[in-house]
Amino acid sequence: MAMAAFSSSSSSPLAVSSTVVPHSLSVTDPPSQFLPNHPPLALLSTCKDIRTLKQIHSLVIKTGLLHHNNTQFALTKLIEFCAVSPFGDLPYALSLFDTVENPDQRIWNHVIRGFALSESPALAVEFYIRMMVAGLEPNNHTFPFVLKSCAKLGNAHEGKQIHGHVLKLGVENDPFVHTSLINMYAQNGELGHARSVFDKSPKRDPISYTALINGYGSSGLMDEARKLFDEMPVRDVVSWNAMISGYIQNNLYEEALDFFEGMVRMRITPNVSTMLSVLSACANSGSLELGNWVHSWIEDHGLGSNLRLANGLVDMYAKCGDLERAKNMFDNMETKSVVSWNAMIGGYNHMGCYKEALEIFRRMLKSNVDPNEVTLVSILPAVSNSGALTLGKWIHAHIDKNMNKFQLTRNSALSTSLIDMYAKCGDIMAAKRIFDSMEIKSLASWNAMISGLAMHGFVDMALELFSRMTNEGFVPDDITFVGILSACNHGGFVELGRKYFTSMVEDYNFTPKLQHYGCMIDLLGKAGLFDEAEILIDDMVVNPDGAIWGSLLGACRLHGRVDLAEMAAKRVFELEPENTGAYVLLSNIYAKAGKWDDVARIRTRINDRGLEKVPGCSSIEVDSVVHEFLVGDKTHSQSDEIYEMVDEIDDLLEKSGFVPDTSEVLYDMEEEWKQEALSHHSEKLAIAFGLISTKPGTTIRIVKNLRVCGNCHSATKLISKIFNREIIARDRNRFHHFKDGLCSCNDYW
């Protein structure tokens, strides 16, 4: 029994010294017949904290109200207040409750209500049972409270039993009990039961309609909800809100916004809830125009300083891509909550601005705002994308330290995000440790681990994990197969890849998606099986996108297939005219074949179209700060030292007999310039910076936005040997672990 936690403390609440009575509260009249107006109880309406409450309590005792007329009136009032008011105190209510010799129905009801509204609604059911054990019958007031707690708990079983009591006592036609039953069933997903109670109603009111509509909405049955809504004789703002939020829950944003417009047309005044829902619909559907209108509406109705609406606006602007506006609103908010920070972080993530997301997170910590679970789950992808391992480790430690707070979720979203973070930040063993420590794994955690291993080229382990997962009864989904096929791809396991692809289609009945085809085309192309790759593309059940043809194009580069490359590139340009990567790839293929006229032609096309080549960019985290380097970057504050190091590296490479492979350099230029261009690739700069700013022997981890070029790959292998450093590099596709002059990809990528 959880009672102990609430029982009165060492000093009895009745033992009150006179010193707690403040001067302002003078004891005046003797108890009168008009108790409700008596000063001490009237004071309850202004009571805002537990201290004042205790003072009022002591006043009640001093004035003798407590046992006046032998009624429990004053205590009832006090218990009611303590249990229910937001300024009340449930444990105190219980200590008062314990002092009542024979509490009546009404007192029991208030305590039950207090629990129903509290964080532990299960205790409402417990007290409901205790009440009956004490020999008191529940009444029409009891049921709404106890049914609410069943609704909150998602406990349909207890709810059904209580439904039985309702019928036994014959209060099923009380409108409050009736709607409470519908709501309880609806919130428990028992829509059949909810509907049958609803259909038995003698008189239907908007509240039972709305409760049922909400139930249909959260079960994805918006057509049913719509039918009910249309049947309603009178619709109020809550009914409209129920439809709007139902559509949003089911990702039907257009419909949600239609209903909002309908509501305004019907001259139903939206309230704060409506506007919050509408903002979320705008955010998720990218309706900036409507979002702006909502913003003006909020200002016009004097709600501009409502924190929740302000947060909603920040979120809306951020998700609609107007980050400047979002940032502006955010910076101008006089009070911010953790939600405001989270909305900004989410907005930056949404737009792929991971660095900015990390900056906001740091600012948040500096402002002493405690990150919550949502903050951490949303900052981790930003950490992963920037490869900011130190920050990631800090976050991991923070979660461990605050275990109590996050205990419930450790086995789900947060752990999975951590696995993903460690994998993407290059520490695959740390990812594995978290995965292994999870007592209850989710499909997402298996998926994260499998793709992580695949990304690092630990192909056998990834495949082994897959069979362990199916043995443990998990059913793989399409994401699992992306991981598996990418493992086969990274390992160059053509036969296995074919096998899993077939199994996915035939054993699991999945329709392959673009990513699955992408892995297969890449795998077949790299193996030089161009005929098979082309057949697969022809057989695709979805239209190939730029990435599919891009994969084939990449394979053409590997095998020097100029003819096929031209065809593949043409397809890419048809689908993605702005895809500069494909132009560069094609140009590289021409360059490798010595077709410099064609290289020049491509260059002209890039210039004519005003396309900008995505610059190679590598980042490295040193002392928790992420440093970014572009090709030939000279903007770093330690630029001079970095270039000195680059020269030293080149020197040592040359002495080891390293000959730069200039065949992939874009333009036809002097050999010496080509070497210069290669030598200043972003990954080289990042590695040089890593070498000068970390202790000897420290592992260097870098992240690159593009694929590592052949030359840098060979160079880095040698650097790892010469400087005796492990270098872990993540490129666009996968990880390369350079050690002792070798790379984990076996030069196959």
Added chain:
DNA sequence: ATAGGGTTAG
């Protein structure tokens, strides 16, 4: 005394 949105953000 009592019933139906909403406590967001990933």
